[in-house]
Amino acid sequence: xxxxxxxxxxxxxxxxxxxxxxxxxxxxxxxxxxxxxxxxxxxxxxxxxxxxxxxxxxxxxxxxxxxxxxxxxxxxxxxxxxxxxxxxxxxxxxxxxxxxxxxxxx
Numbered sequence: 001x002x003x004x005x006x007x008x009x010x011x012x013x014x015x016x017x018x019x020x021x022x023x024x025x026x027x028x029x030x031x032x033x034x035x036x037x038x039x040x041x042x043x044x045x046x047x048x049x050x051x052x053x054x055x056x057x058x059x060x061x062x063x064x065x066x067x068x069x070x071x072x073x074x075x076x077x078x079x080x081x082x083x084x085x086x087x088x089x090x091x092x093x094x095x096x097x098x099x100x101x102x103x104x105x106x
Contacts, residue, residue, distance in 0.1 A: 020049070020064040020096040025077055027087035029059045035104045037081035042102040045069045052105035064096045 025034070030053050038051045038061065047065040054060050063073055080086040 017066055018064055018096045019067045019070055020062070020094040021070060021074070022092045022094050023061040023063070023074070023077055024054070024090045025059040025061065025080070025086060026089070027058075027080070028085040029080060030057055032083040033081050034059050034084050038077065039102050039104055041076045042073060045073050047073050048099035048102050050099070050103045050105050062094075062097075062099070063102075064099050 035051045035053065038059070041047075042049065042051075042063065045065065047063050047069050049062040049064050051059060051061045061077060063070055065073070074089070074091060078086055078089050
């Protein structure tokens with residue numbers, strides 16, 4: 001059974017120019033609060049989607065929102081929270097799926 005932690009953002013205020021990306025974050029990104037910090041930043045920026053730990057020690061992110069907000073979120077992903085070490089972020093542009101919240105998938 002998949003557990004999800006959900007925090008609602010301001011998805012209604014995103015307007016009509018919605019973009020999306022999938023990102024794979026590599027480095028020391030598990031066990032350092034990365035997912036919770038990413039969720040907090042996504043909600044602050046009104047970005048929706050999800051974040052989860054990958055099986056290989058990386059973190060996967062699906063993000064949707066206004067292009068400018070996504071750029072800011074991507075900048076944050078490249079830095080990460082305190083105690084993390086981000087070695088690389090691979091981003092693939094995707095078609096939005098219509099997420100309304102940003103969740104942590106477990």
